[in-house]
Amino acid sequence: MGCCNSKNTKEPKGAGRPPLDVQPAEEDVKQKTDEVRDSTESSAEEETPGGQSTEADAKAAQELADPRAARIQAICARNKGCPYRYGACTVVGGDVKCYFEDGLIYCIVKDGCWHIYNDTLDYEAQVELLFGPGSQIATCERTMMEVMENNWTRAYAAVYPLETVQCVSGKVCGYQCSITIKPLDDSYRLKACAAANRNAEMETETVRRLAGNLTDEDEILRRCVETNTPYVDLTFPPCAAALARAGRDSRSFPVMAMMRPTQYLPEDMCAMVNDVIGAVVPHSIEHGSLGDSWLMCALAILAEDETAIHNLLMQGTPAEKAVGAYRLLMNKNGWWITVLLDDYLPTFSRTPVFARVCDNPAEMWVSLLQKAYAKVHGSYAAITGGDALQALADFAGSLMYRFDKEWEVAALDVTKAEELADALVGLSRSGASVVLSTPGHTSESYLGCNQESDPEGFRARYTKCGLRTGYTYFVERVVTLQKQQTLLFKLRNPWRSSGQWNGAWSYGSAEWGENPDVCSVCDAQEDPQDGSFWICWKDACEYFDGGGVFYPTSAAEDYRVKGFFDGTIPTVILEIMAVENTRVLLTLSQPDKRGVDLTDGAARFAPIMLTVSKKEGDMQRVQKNTSWNPEMPSNECNFVVGRDVGMWFTLEAGEVYHVVPRMHCKGVKSQYHRPYVVGILSYAPLEGKVRAQAMCIESDSNVFTNYSLYRSGAPQPVQAEHQTRLPGKAPVTNVSTTVI
Incomplete structure (x- = not known):
């Protein structure tokens, strides 16, 4: 037994929860019904955190010693304690019950008051609460109530995105709860977005008049800085065409509100807005609903090297940022280019719809890198599918290649496994970065072909063990175990919604106790609570259908x-x-x-x-x-x-x-x-x-x-x-x- 390689990568508002790459419901209307006859039965499953468990001085000392580790642990701890994806619920504590598998709608009972929180940006929730005979119920402003012939009391209300509505209060003698969700209609969206989009149009026109005959982006920005005019990118303006190009993109989007962070954030946070605030960690990435998990995986892998992110953002100046302009570096077609952006983002309910930093809404680097990629390729719709390694090459200027065929051969022929294992260990030792990928919904690999007959069951198999299909995972370490004749991969899983690997060699599993020397070499005595996990070669072949290599360039x-x-x-x-x-x-x-x-x-x-x-x-x-x-x-x-x-x-x-x-x-x-x-x-x-x-x-x-x-x-x-x-x-x- 030996360790052939050990490659280590060296209370904010809201709580993030990475979404699926598709809309939460395949059908237009989803309905879930919950019935409880005995009001003494608790309907609470999870509870929001009431405060920080660690002392402030200890936390400060940890952040000073290792700010990246401190931020990762803070995000992971909060994700465990808070069930909400957007964290806009106005009720702290109470008994919390979720009515859909993906979260979406929550009922919070606290101090005799019944609240409904809509944790989505896309759905209207129609809530019906039935309370048994003898209940003493008072309705609130948004709730309609009637007493039915069977002496049950019916209360109903509509709850819109990110709203927390107090429906009723009082004494309850048994209840039934039925919640139906449906996509927001266009009229509601248009009304909700109208003011923001009018403002975006006016600011665009102001910059257009200021630019006159100028077409050079740098010259236009210079004029904006000189006149203290909020900058608008006239080549990628904040309008529907940035989302999808008519006649070019096959995907379309509902109406969204184009807003700057200084427009959707609380006033006390506006002065904090910047591209990077604090340590850069992959765990702070919230996907949003664009469906570009491949790109988010690339950003997460890139963020393992904090310097790589800073290098992409190094050209902007404070004066430019003050008017809402940012410069990002990207390598496109083999050539380094500077992408100049304004800070307008597609939003709804004063929240970015696409990628964002989950634990600090004033931090912009995730949203800006996604927007830069969309601008370079024409629209947000143009970046909804791809290979994470190619995106890494674009951001890092790195060469990449995939070893899917070699992986499949080794997975199906044990005699070929050692050759691939030696190659991966050697690559990791040399400074190259190795990634592994799970099959996507269109995969025809030796694993992907199994999903055709039962795609939901296929995804459920991954969810059950804490993985997600169509994702790319960064390999932190590769360890060869000669005695056990296997290979161990230490992978990073920064995604909140995918749970934690619970198979063989997971933290706390029997394998570590049976192999204390391996446990010591791998430093796996306890779960570091940072999203990392260990998986052996056998299990890796059953869940990952390939991977690839890229060469980091921040030091090249x-x-x-x-x-x-x-x-x-x-x-x-x-x-x-x-x-x-x-x-x-x-x-x-x-x-x-x-x-x-x-x-x-x-x-x-x-x-x-x-x-x-x-x-x-x-x-x-x-x-x-x-x-x-x-x-x-x-x-x-x-x-x-x-x-x-x-x-x-x-x-x-x-x-x-x-x-x-x-x-x-x-x-x-x-x-x-x-x-x-x-x-x-x-x-x-x-x-x-x-x-x-x-x-x-x-x-x-x-x-x-x-x-x-x-x-x-x-x-x-x-x-x-x-x-x-x-x-x-x-x-x-x-x-x-x-x-x-």
């Missing part, structure tokens, strides 16, 4: 060069020479097809490949080509139909290399010169150790006909647009022949 030096393919010929290659042996990650990216019109040349990926050759006299000999796996570059020509390809490669001291972007002829489209970006990433400083120049190679070179040895000729230096991004710094763009 990052160089990018732009070019395009003229037919299959690249306009720019790189000539590289190192003064000492240097390991680098070489990447090739083409335009993403998400959000692109089907008539656009980028609507289909081209087969691409990156070739590295080394100079031999006046010839160049191919050393490696990219494959689907950057850890395993190939000697063969493997064109991959994908957004990005790459390889780890060691540059030998004194040698001259060519890095040649390649595209298969099947990717050629008339009237379209496909852009590309070549990247060089290194965890070691490259300045003074590596020289890289942008060059042009002859179009008749045999490298384009897959020769392993070709005449290098005399490649000519060319002016190329390139970027340099150093750790903790914003990217710098230049045009020259010298890249490094």
Whole structure:
């Protein structure tokens, strides 16, 4: 037995509860009935917390020592104590009863008063309370009451989103409660959102007049700062088109109120609004109802590295934030871009409908990153499905790849499991981040195909053991147990609504007691209450159908060069020479097809490949080509139909290399010169150790006909647009022949 790897990641308003990716009810109307004949029976199941159990000074000391751990524990503790998703209930304490599996509507009885709380943003609750003969009941302002022929008293009321309505009070002799929910009608929504949307339109028009003929976002923002005018993004304005584009997006949304945080927050919180407030933790992410769990999983994994989040938000200034403007960094199509946003968000009942920070409504980073992703791809509707690893690549500028096929082979053939286990341990040791995924509703994997006959039962199986389908989980540690002949994964589950893993090797399970040495190595003596859990290889294969790897870049030096393919010929290659042996990650990216019109040349990926050759006299000999796996570059020509390809490669001291972007002829489209970006990433400083120049190679070179040895000729230096991004710094763009 041994530990082959140990990779650790190093009272606010409201309570969050991550929603499902679909609306809470498949049908238009849901009804639940509860009947209690004996009024002495308690209808309470959970109770809201009355206060903090720890002393203030102890809490402050913990926050000072490890603010991330303190925030995680505070969120997890509150999630256990509070059943509400939005936390807008105005009644503290009392006997709380939930009438739907997903929460939604709650009845709170306190001091003889019966309250109904609607913990949704989408539903109207029709509440009917029947009280037995002898009950002495008084109604409240919003409640209608009548005494029926059988001497039962009927009270009924309509409760709208985030309302807490006191229905009745008095002595009860038995009761029945029936609650029906239905989607809000359009007229109610229009009326509720009208004032906010009129204000958004007026502010948009004000900025439009201020901008005049200007189209440059930075110039428009400068004018807003100079005149103290609330900034509005005229390229992604706060209107229905930001939610879904007519004729482009298949999904539509009901009416929402476009509001700034300073408009929907209580007055005493407005001065607190900022992108980041305190420690960044994945547990603070509340999904909202967009249905982009893949993107939220990506943000949660990214938030394991607090620096990565701060790096994305580093360009904004206090003066810009004061007028509601934020700058976010994103890597799109292999190139670093700055996304300029206003702080308008889709809301209802003065609450963001989509992603938000669950434990501090004044903290904006989750909402802003989601909005930036929506803007880049055209609308919120355009980002409702995808791969968490691709979103990670966009935010981190990282290369990623999936090992779903290898996982399935290893899961079905025990002789292949050790090979994959060794690879995952090695990757985790090297600093790469490993993730595992559960099958989504469209999955056709060896696990996903089992859900076709009983999709509800399939999801219920995951829910029962504390997991969710269609989610991606960050792997904190990978431990090989030689004696037990198994592999243990320590995964992070920051999602409140999914419960806690309760299978083998869960905290407190018999496996730890039977293997005290393993327990010590894994530091699993007690549950750290941070959402982490351990799972063995056997169970992982039964619940996860694959995963992937990405390479964090917050500590990496990052160089990018732009070019395009003229037919299959690249306009720019790189000539590289190192003064000492240097390991680098070489990447090739083409335009993403998400959000692109089907008539656009980028609507289909081209087969691409990156070739590295080394100079031999006046010839160049191919050393490696990219494959689907950057850890395993190939000697063969493997064109991959994908957004990005790459390889780890060691540059030998004194040698001259060519890095040649390649595209298969099947990717050629008339009237379209496909852009590309070549990247060089290194965890070691490259300045003074590596020289890289942008060059042009002859179009008749045999490298384009897959020769392993070709005449290098005399490649000519060319002016190329390139970027340099150093750790903790914003990217710098230049045009020259010298890249490094």
